[in-house]
Amino acid sequence: MTSQDSEVTLKQLQKELRILKKKLERTELDRDRLEETNQKKESLLRRAICDLQDNQSILENRNADLESAFNELQRTQDELVEARKMASLGGLVAGVAHEINTPVGTSITLASILIDETRLLQAAIAAKQLKQSTLNNYLEIAQESASLILSNLNRAAELVQSFKQVAVDQAIQEHRTFRLKQYLEEVVVSLSPRFKHTAHTVRIKGDESISIHSYPGAIAQVVTNLIANSLVHAYPNNQSGQLCLEVTQQGDRVIIQYDDDGCGISAEILGKIYEPFFSTARDKGGTGLGLNIVYNLVTQKLQGKIEVRSQINKGTQFEIALPLAIND
Numbered sequence: 001m002t003s004q005d006s007e008v009t010l011k012q013l014q015k016e017l018r019i020l021k022k023k024l025e026r027t028e029l030d031r032d033r034l035e036e037t038n039q040k041k042e043s044l045l046r047r048a049i050c051d052l053q054d055n056q057s058i059l060e061n062r063n064a065d066l067e068s069a070f071n072e073l074q075r076t077q078d079e080l081v082e083a084r085k086m087a088s089l090g091g092l093v094a095g096v097a098h099e100i101n102t103p104v105g106t107s108i109t110l111a112s113i114l115i116d117e118t119r120l121l122q123a124a125i126a127a128k129q130l131k132q133s134t135l136n137n138y139l140e141i142a143q144e145s146a147s148l149i150l151s152n153l154n155r156a157a158e159l160v161q162s163f164k165q166v167a168v169d170q171a172i173q174e175h176r177t178f179r180l181k182q183y184l185e186e187v188v189v190s191l192s193p194r195f196k197h198t199a200h201t202v203r204i205k206g207d208e209s210i211s212i213h214s215y216p217g218a219i220a221q222v223v224t225n226l227i228a229n230s231l232v233h234a235y236p237n238n239q240s241g242q243l244c245l246e247v248t249q250q251g252d253r254v255i256i257q258y259d260d261d262g263c264g265i266s267a268e269i270l271g272k273i274y275e276p277f278f279s280t281a282r283d284k285g286g287t288g289l290g291l292n293i294v295y296n297l298v299t300q301k302l303q304g305k306i307e308v309r310s311q312i313n314k315g316t317q318f319e320i321a322l323p324l325a326i327n328d
């Protein structure tokens with residue numbers, strides 16, 4: 001190798017060294033930058049984790065707050081339902097007392113008239129001054145007041161009877177699993193004395209195999225009251241009616257549909273039928289408690305729902321939806 005050659009090589013090498021140095025410098029710079037961004041990223045990540053942890057504990061607290069608010073709400077709701085039950089029972093007691101007041105008050109007045117008249121009669125007999133006309137007059141008064149006392153006391157007894165039904169129904173505790181259609185057939189048979197002197201027919205339709213876990217006594221009471229109402233209210237001109245009960249299952253509910261093809265209920269009356277003491281038939285001994293009992297039994301004891309539809313001169317239909325199994 002000549003010295004000239006060596007010089008060229010050296011220069012070449014020096015140049016390459018410079019390039020390498022520059023590259024190294026740049027790489028170092030890049031590494032520093034990378035480290036810096038990494039650190040930044042790490043601190044960002046750490047902050048994000050911290051934020052997340054904070055958020056999570058806030059959420060947990062909120063969740064706990066919500067849960068306790070929800071529990072509180074549910075307790076309040078239970079209390080409200082209980083209070084409403086008590087209020088409606090209290091109202092009912094006051095109402096029954098008020099309703100009974102009239103026939104009992106009338107009976108007392110009539111009985112005291114009877115006593116006064118009897119004393120006058122006794123006095124006339126003692127004085128040996130009894131005239132035929134006085135006796136006839138007395139007998140007439142006695143006859144009339146006794147029969148009025150009897151009808152007024154009967155009215156009072158009916159009211160007490162209906163009210164007892166409310167109280168007893170609250171006490172029907174027996175629940176069991178039973179075949180619904182078969183049970184309804186038994187209920188209708190037990191009501192047959194009421195149909196004896198009528199031309200009405202009752203049909204019971206639906207699947208024999210539908211079983212329900214519920215309070216049979218309460219269901220019997222509901223159906224009895226509905227049928228009794230059709231007999232008293234739906235056929236004012238003694239037409240022969242077709243009454244029908246149908247049982248169907250819809251998911252976890254059982255529907256009992258009750259129909260009559262009677263005179264129907266007008267729209268303005270329809271909204272009041274469940275009110276206690278609402279009756280359009282007081283003269284026929286109506287107490288206005290029948291459908292109130294039905295409503296309370298279905299919605300409380302039987303944990304179901306009831307809907308009514310009616311068309312004048314077409315008939316009335318009650319649809320009762322009950323759970324396949326009550327919660328106890």
Ligand SMILES: Nc1ncnc2c1ncn2[C@@H]1O[C@H](COP(=O)(O)OP(=O)(O)O)[C@@H](O)[C@H]1O
Nearest residue numbers: 229230233234273279280286287288289290291
């Ligand atoms: N099937 C029916 N057809 C026509 N009207 C009815 C029927 N069921 C109930 N009603 C009406 O609803 C009212 C309230 O019924 P309810 O509470 O059983 O009282 P009550 O039978 O003592 O009058 C009745 O007075 C009557 O006007």
Ligand SMILES: [Mg+2]
Nearest residue numbers: 228229290291
């Ligand atoms: Mg009735």
